[in-house]
Amino acid sequence: MATQSKSSLFKAWEVTCEANYMEVRLDAPGGFFFFHWLMVFHSQVSIKSDVTCTSQMYKDDWNSLKTAHSSTTSDWQVMFQQGEQKHSPMTLSQAAKQGYAFFLTSGRLVFRTPYGQPHSLNTEVNGVPVEVVYVTMYSRQSWVVLMIDLVAACSMDEGSPDGDHMVWRTLDPLYPSLSIVDVSVGLNGQLLEQPAAEKRGYTVQKHDSRLQISVPFDADGRYRKSFVNGSLFDFYVFHVYSEQILLSQDQVETRLRLHRTMTAVVQRPLLTENRTILEEEVFTAYLGKLPEDVVLAAVTLNGEEYTLPLANTSSHTITKVTYADNTQGYTLRVPFEHPVVGKKVNHSPSRTSRS
Numbered sequence: 001m002a003t004q005s006k007s008s009l010f011k012a013w014e015v016t017c018e019a020n021y022m023e024v025r026l027d028a029p030g031g032f033f034f035f036h037w038l039m040v041f042h043s044q045v046s047i048k049s050d051v052t053c054t055s056q057m058y059k060d061d062w063n064s065l066k067t068a069h070s071s072t073t074s075d076w077q078v079m080f081q082q083g084e085q086k087h088s089p090m091t092l093s094q095a096a097k098q099g100y101a102f103f104l105t106s107g108r109l110v111f112r113t114p115y116g117q118p119h120s121l122n123t124e125v126n127g128v129p130v131e132v133v134y135v136t137m138y139s140r141q142s143w144v145v146l147m148i149d150l151v152a153a154c155s156m157d158e159g160s161p162d163g164d165h166m167v168w169r170t171l172d173p174l175y176p177s178l179s180i181v182d183v184s185v186g187l188n189g190q191l192l193e194q195p196a197a198e199k200r201g202y203t204v205q206k207h208d209s210r211l212q213i214s215v216p217f218d219a220d221g222r223y224r225k226s227f228v229n230g231s232l233f234d235f236y237v238f239h240v241y242s243e244q245i246l247l248s249q250d251q252v253e254t255r256l257r258l259h260r261t262m263t264a265v266v267q268r269p270l271l272t273e274n275r276t277i278l279e280e281e282v283f284t285a286y287l288g289k290l291p292e293d294v295v296l297a298a299v300t301l302n303g304e305e306y307t308l309p310l311a312n313t314s315s316h317t318i319t320k321v322t323y324a325d326n327t328q329g330y331t332l333r334v335p336f337e338h339p340v341v342g343k344k345v346n347h348s349p350s351r352t353s354r355s
Helices: 032-039 060-069 092-097 194-201
Strands: 012-017 021-027 046-047 077-082 101-105 108-114 121-125 130-141 144-155 161-162 165-171 179-187 190-192 203-207 210-216 225-228 230-245 253-267 270-274 282-291 298-301 306-307 315-321 327-335 344-346 351-354
Touching: 012 108, 012 144, 021 144, 032 161, 060 165, 077 092, 092 101, 108 130, 144 165, 144 298, 161 253, 165 230, 179 194, 179 210, 190 194, 190 230, 230 270
Parallel strands: 012 253, 046 144
Antiparallel strands: 012 021, 021 108, 077 130, 101 108, 121 130, 130 144, 161 165, 165 210, 179 190, 179 230, 203 210, 225 230, 230 253, 270 282, 282 327, 298 306, 315 327, 344 351
C-alpha cells in the first residue's frame, strides 16, 4: 500500500465551528483530487488527517481499507465512526438525505455537518463539552483506492458570566496531535489584533488543558437590552469569533475558526443615595447607574403613585441627568411640607419627626 502524508497532499486545512454546523475544508496543490487518478495505478492511497480527538478513532484503519477495497463501485462513499463503532457505508446522495454535505472539486474538498447528527460523538473533556464527527471518504477505480479521513471537532461550551466578563471555554488544543501557535479573538466575524484586543479588555488564558476566552460586557459589538422583573437586569448577546493557528509536527498548518453566540442575563446594581440636607427642609434622594434604554415611569411616595412627567403644579420634582458612559440618574426632591409626608410628634422638647 502506498501512503502519502497530509503535508505532501494538502496545502491548507481549515476547520470551522459555525453557530449551527461544523465544516472541514481541504485545499490541494495542483488540483490533486483531479490529477491523482491519472498518476496512480495498482496502488492504494490513504490520506489521513492529523486532527483527532480520541486515539481510538484510528484503531480500525485496516478494516476501513478492506471495506473500501471490497467496494464494487467507483462512486464516492462515506463511512462514519463513533468511538469504536463503525457505521455502514453510504453514498454521497444517501449522506445528503441525512443532512450531510460533501463538495468535491478539482483541488478542494469540503465536508459540512449540522450539530446533533446521529453519527456525532458527544463527550466531555476536562469539563468542556465537545462534539466530534469522524468520517472516512473512499472511492475505488479498478485497483486504485483513495481514502480520506476527516474529523470535525467543536467545543459546545455555551459560555458563562464571570465578574465583568463573558467567558467561553474550549480545549487546549482541541486537536491533541496539533499545537496552538496563535489565537485571535473578536466579535461579529471581525478579529482584533492582539494589542487592540488586550486594550479593549479581551483575555485569552490557558487553564488545565483548557483555553479560556473572556470578552468584557462593555465590548463594542455586543448586544445589550435592559428589562425589569422585580429588579433591573441586562440581557447580553455576544457573537464571538475566534481563530486559532495550529501546527503539526511536520509544520503543516491547520486553521480553526470558532463562531459562538453566547447569551447572559445579569442583574444590574443600582446606586441609591440619601442626599437630604435637614437645613433645606427637603427630602433629596438620588437613583443612579441606570442604562440609557431605561425610562423612569413612576415613583411611589408613602403608598401614593405619581406617574411621570409630573404636573407643573406638583411641589415635588424629579431631575434627570445623563452621563458620558451612557448611564443616567434621577434626583427626587420632596419638601417636608408636602401633603404626602407623614408627621410624627416626638415628645422631646421642640422636635417633630417626618417620614
